[in-house]
Amino acid sequence: DIQVTQSPSFLSASVGDRVSITCRATRPISNFLAWYQQKPGKAPELLIYGASYLQNGVPARFSGSGSGTEFTLTISRLQPEDFATYYCQQLHTYPWTLGQGTKVEI
C-alpha cells in the first residue's frame, strides 16, 4: 500500500501567518493528491485536487503544489475560520490512503 505521511501533526499559528503542511507518499503518485479541511463535528471538505487545483468556492489563500512523492498545502494568510484539521489523500493506487492529519491551532 502507498502510505502518506503529513508533517507537522500540530501547527500553532496566528491570524495572518503563512503556513505550510507537507505530505509525503511512499511511492510516486504523479499528482493524484487531494487536500481536505475538517472542522470539529463536521464532515471534511475538499480544498485542493490534482495536487494544485483549487476546488470551486475555496478561497485563493489556499494553494497546493508538488508532484511525485512530495506535496505542500499552503495557506498564505491564515484567517480565523482556517483553524481546523487538514488531511491529504492519495488517489493513485488502491487502497486510497489518507494522512494522519495536521491540526492548525491558534
Place this chain on the structure above:
Amino acid sequence: VQLVQSGAEVRKPGSSVKVSCKVSGGTFSSFPISWVRQAPGQGLEWMGRIIPLLAKPKYEKKFQDRVTISADLSSNTTYLEINSLTSDDTAVFYCAREGGGAIFGAFDPWGQGTQVTVSS
C-alpha cells in the same frame, strides 16, 4: 449533488449495523461512492467503495471480512453494513462521492456523517 446519511445508531457488541447514504441532485449510477471511518479523536480511514452501476465493491483489507458495501439504483442509495460489532467500531462513518477524472478522483461532496456507538 447532496449526500444525506441515516441517523445515529447504538448497537450492542456482536450485533450489526447498516448505514445508508442517499444521493440526490446528480448522476448516481456511474460515480463511485466511498465510505470513510473516523474513530473518536482519530483521523480518516478509507474503508471501501462501490460504483453503483457495476455493483462490485472494493474494500480496504482490514475491513473486508466484516463490512459489506452495496447500492440500490432504484433509490439512489448506497449502504454500509458492519457485522460482529465491537467497541472499537464506535466511530463516525462518512460517505463521499468520488468526483471522477475531472477532479482526479477526489472526494466531493461528503455526507454529513453517521455516529455509530457500540456499547453493552
